[in-house]
Amino acid sequence: xxxxxxxxxxxxxxxxxxxxxxxxxxxxxxxxxxxxxxxxxxxxxxxxxxxxxxxxxxxxxxxxxxxxxxxxxxxxxxxxxxxxxxxxxxxxxxxxxxxxxxxxxxxxxxxxxxxxxxxxxxxxxxxxxxxxxxxxxxxxxxxxxxxxxxxxxxxxxxxxxxxxxxxxxxxxxxxxxxxxxxxxxxxxxxxxxxxxxxxxxxxxxxxxxxxxxxxxxxxxxxxxxxxxxxxxxxxxxxxxxxxxxxxxxxxxxxxxxxxxxxxxxxxxxxxxxxxxxxxxxxxxxxxxxxxxxxxxxxxxxxxxxxxxxxxxxxxxxxxxxxxxxxxxxxxxxxxxxxxxxxxxxxxxxxxxxxxxxxxxxxxxxxxxxxxxxxxxxxxxxxxxxxxxxxxxxxxxxxxxxxxxxxxxxxxxxxxxxxxxxxxxxxxxxxxxxxxxxxxxxxxxxxxxxxxxxxxxxxxxxxxxxxxxxxxxxxxxxxxxxxxxxxxxxxxxxxxxxxxxxxxxxxxxxxxxx
Amino acid sequence: xxxxxxxxxxxxxxxxxxxxxxxxxxxxxxxxxxxxxxxxxxxxxxxxxxxxxxxxxxxxxxxxxxxxxxxxxxxxxxxxxxxxxxxxxxxxxxxxxxxxxxxxxxxxxxxxxxxxxxxxxxxxxxxxxxxxxxxxxxxxxxxxxxxxxxxxxxxxxxxxxxxxxxxxxxxxxxxxxxxxxxxxxxxxxxxxxxxxxxxxxxxxxxxxxxxxxxxxxxxxxxxxxxxxxxxxxxxxxxxxxxxxxxxxxxxxxxxxxxxxxxxxxxxxxxxxxxxxxxxxxxxxxxxxxxxxxxxxxxxxxxxxxxxxxxxxxxxxxxxxxxxxxxxxxxxxx
Numbered sequence: 001x002x003x004x005x006x007x008x009x010x011x012x013x014x015x016x017x018x019x020x021x022x023x024x025x026x027x028x029x030x031x032x033x034x035x036x037x038x039x040x041x042x043x044x045x046x047x048x049x050x051x052x053x054x055x056x057x058x059x060x061x062x063x064x065x066x067x068x069x070x071x072x073x074x075x076x077x078x079x080x081x082x083x084x085x086x087x088x089x090x091x092x093x094x095x096x097x098x099x100x101x102x103x104x105x106x107x108x109x110x111x112x113x114x115x116x117x118x119x120x121x122x123x124x125x126x127x128x129x130x131x132x133x134x135x136x137x138x139x140x141x142x143x144x145x146x147x148x149x150x151x152x153x154x155x156x157x158x159x160x161x162x163x164x165x166x167x168x169x170x171x172x173x174x175x176x177x178x179x180x181x182x183x184x185x186x187x188x189x190x191x192x193x194x195x196x197x198x199x200x201x202x203x204x205x206x207x208x209x210x211x212x213x214x215x216x217x218x219x220x221x222x223x224x225x226x227x228x229x230x231x232x233x234x235x236x237x238x239x240x241x242x243x244x245x246x247x248x249x250x251x252x253x254x255x256x257x258x259x260x261x262x263x264x265x266x267x268x269x270x271x272x273x274x275x276x277x278x279x280x281x282x283x284x285x286x287x288x289x290x291x292x293x294x295x296x297x298x299x300x301x302x303x304x305x306x307x308x309x310x311x312x313x314x315x316x317x318x319x320x321x322x323x324x325x326x327x328x329x330x331x332x333x334x335x336x337x338x339x340x341x342x343x344x345x346x347x348x349x350x351x352x353x354x355x356x357x358x359x360x361x362x363x364x365x366x367x368x369x370x371x372x373x374x375x376x377x378x379x380x381x382x383x384x385x386x387x388x389x390x391x392x393x394x395x396x397x398x399x400x401x402x403x404x405x406x407x408x409x410x411x412x413x414x415x416x417x418x419x420x421x422x423x424x425x426x427x428x429x430x431x432x433x434x435x436x437x438x439x440x441x442x443x444x445x446x447x448x449x450x451x452x453x454x455x456x457x458x459x460x461x462x463x464x465x466x467x468x469x470x471x472x473x474x475x476x477x478x479x480x481x482x483x484x485x486x487x488x489x490x491x492x493x494x495x496x497x498x499x500x501x502x503x504x505x506x507x508x509x510x511x512x513x
Numbered sequence: 514x515x516x517x518x519x520x521x522x523x524x525x526x527x528x529x530x531x532x533x534x535x536x537x538x539x540x541x542x543x544x545x546x547x548x549x550x551x552x553x554x555x556x557x558x559x560x561x562x563x564x565x566x567x568x569x570x571x572x573x574x575x576x577x578x579x580x581x582x583x584x585x586x587x588x589x590x591x592x593x594x595x596x597x598x599x600x601x602x603x604x605x606x607x608x609x610x611x612x613x614x615x616x617x618x619x620x621x622x623x624x625x626x627x628x629x630x631x632x633x634x635x636x637x638x639x640x641x642x643x644x645x646x647x648x649x650x651x652x653x654x655x656x657x658x659x660x661x662x663x664x665x666x667x668x669x670x671x672x673x674x675x676x677x678x679x680x681x682x683x684x685x686x687x688x689x690x691x692x693x694x695x696x697x698x699x700x701x702x703x704x705x706x707x708x709x710x711x712x713x714x715x716x717x718x719x720x721x722x723x724x725x726x727x728x729x730x731x732x733x734x735x736x737x738x739x740x741x742x743x744x745x746x747x748x749x750x751x752x753x754x755x756x757x758x759x760x761x762x763x764x765x766x767x768x769x770x771x772x773x774x775x776x777x778x779x780x781x782x783x784x785x786x787x788x789x790x791x792x793x794x795x796x797x798x799x800x801x802x803x804x805x806x807x808x809x810x811x812x813x814x815x816x817x818x819x820x821x822x823x824x825x826x827x828x829x830x831x832x833x834x835x836x837x838x839x840x841x842x843x844x845x846x
Contacts, residue, residue: 018555098563099552101555117563172568174589184597200596230791240676396550400545400549400561401558
């Protein structure tokens with residue numbers, strides 16, 4: 001099967017990558033200890049058949065699958081698991097450390113932080129209890145576990161291959177990086193497909209069926225990923241039969257594609273689009289009633305219905321429905337223009353001017369057309385009597401610097417796609433501490449989020465985050481707008497592909513007639 | 514001739530040096546940068562700042578430039594931040610595709626442009642002239658990428674041509690030089706050669722529209738000029754046949770400005786190729802450039818832009834040499 005990818009993978013060592021295009025390919029070749037149940041964000045066994053948290057979440061014991069081999073024939077076992085985690089923890093060199101984004105996000109510090117890496121290490125050590133039992137000890141408990149063990153960056157790779165092909169040799173020279181042979185040519189995992197070749201000139205990555213004791217048996221013999229950055233060209237290629245599927249079709253094309261007989265599979269949402277509010281620049285925004293007025297005055301339901309693709313929903317809070325900790329009963333701000341105007345008047349904020357930042361040269365699953373979204377929301381604001389000062393900046397050309405680092409905005413558009421089933425991955429990232437993006441200091445909220453993060457996995461964790469979500473919707477540091485469901489399209493002959501909210505589609509169940 | 518060439522090459526060096534400073538300064542002065550694109554959506558402002566520091570993007574620009582120059586002189590332009598490949602080998606891999614596409618586009622532009630321009634001048638004021646002028650205006654006015662999209666949607670299927678890509682999926686063509694048509698011929702893989710040609714047709718036409726329009730207009734103007742010259746009247750009154758007059762006197766004299774324009778248009782092809790290659794998913798240098806701009810891939814952009822400048826310099830040198838071939842009075846001593 002040939003699948004049309006939207007961008008170039010950088011290298012094939014998941015530890016140094018954090019983008020979806022690279023992960024798509026890696027997910028076919030490598031496995032993690034815990035995996036996501038297809039089509040959901042729920043956990044199921046991966047390389048570990050069972051897992052158990054103890055010692056107040058600081059120890060995780062994994063009972064591993066038996067009889068699995070890496071693509072180079074070496075056995076998968078507890079030693080391999082500990083080798084991988086020790087490798088991450090002990091990684092040397094600022095160049096290497098600076099690119100381990102997910103490691104930094106979950107495990108924070110290294111054995112020795114280099115360059116500007118900072119933070120105390122969460123990882124303590126890994127013990128081999130026996131061949132099929134590995135025990136991970138942490139210095140502190142985090143709400144991210146055990147869901148974070150599903151992250152592709154923490155795939156278990158062959159220790160032999162990692163050593164043989166110098167996998168840690170990431171260096172920086174001048175203004176570019178050099179990667180080792182392992183990452184470019186010899187990624188070695190336990191997955192149903194193994195790496196064959198990467199033809200840069202043609203933009204094709206070829207995988208073949210792994211036959212020697214992988215975790216799953218693939219139905220396809222060959223899987224090719226063809227890089228086609230232009231969305232229209234992807235559509236043309238599908239029509240011509242050059243590819244049998246591609247990702248991120250434009251919502252405007254769903255109807256056309258279906259008429260042609262293609263299958264447009266809508267993914268359950270796992271992201272959020274929000275209108276960020278910066279309380280630092282405009283003092284009126286410090287008043288919670290002004291922020292609530294904004295929420296009442298934005299006709300989000302109408303916006304979702306008319307501007308967003310099939311399957312999109314109004315967001316009631318800052319986590320999607322699939323997350324444990326989603327709270328059905330948070331304060332909702334249904335559209336009420338009169339109430340919005342009244343609140344603004346009472347707060348003396350009638351006719352205020354807001355600098356509204358939005359990005360250009362970008363589409364995101366939660367934000368297919370930023371300019372359109374800006375137009376819709378600013379129309380609503382004008383109806384409330386607010387003066388809008390629009391400021392557009394290119395995504396890679398200063399937008400993120402301006403809103404996330406310098407905090408130049410009053411309101412802005414941004415969002416987030418979740419990586420694993422942990423509410424903290426959403427609300428902790430947004431509101432866990434004081435940030436220039438939102439410009440507020442609310443110690444009560446910050447400690448509520450920390451406490452929820454430390455709550456033991458399971459019911460206590462879920463309940464703690466439900467309360468946090470209610471607190472957030474009361475304080476309203478920003479306004480959640482929508483949950484956007486990106487789609488994946490495949491041809492009529494393709495069967496067995498399950499669309500995943502985490503963009504974690506596995507191709508080993510796929511057949512093409 | 515040799516002295517001329519050597520002088521030209523020496524002139525190219527300060528040109529490229531100045532260009533490298535301008536390109537470098539312009540790229541680095543743009544807001545944003547590669548760090549955000551390299552680290553993806555999940556990067557916090559702190560991580561981006563860390564990476565900027567690591568890559569030396571915080572240093573004063575002239576320090577960054579001298580470091581870059583020091584490496585560039587040894588031929589080290591670094592690795593692409595997007596593909597992790599050495600930038601120079603990327604250019605080597607993707608160059609044949611653009612050369613092939615550019616060559617076909619110029620073939621169309623010159624092969625159709627000169628005859629149409631000539632016909633336009635010859636039947637000046639007539640129906641042919643008017644039609645050709647209008648079409649050339651359209652050719653210049655329509656944006657290349659829009660034309661590309663229209664061709665994909667409206668022309669590809671009816672004409673039975675592929676609408677994107679350089680090669681049919683699954684075709685196992687042997688690569689020798691990287692020039693697909695040529696490779697197919699020398700390896701006698703006729704299906705591969707034919708496949709390459711069919712994939713070239715639509716993008717080459719899209720890319721050719723602007724040079725074609727310009728060449729038509731310049732040829733027309735130049736031929737009109739020459740037709741009014743005394744020596745043409747002399748040739749006619751001498752009793753020479755029209756074909757001889759046209760070939761020996763009109764065309765040869767009319768071609769000088771046209772050659773200049775052909776040279777300039779060839780140099781400018783890389784710019785047109787960026788959009789054409791992107792729309793048609795034709796993996797050449799324009800494709801690389803588009804991707805590099807999107808992701809602010811400094812190493813790749815620096816090398817590609819300088820390469821483009823070098824090509825321009827070379828093409829203009831060739832144009833100057835060809836003057837001497839056409840007009841003996843201008844022959845270089």
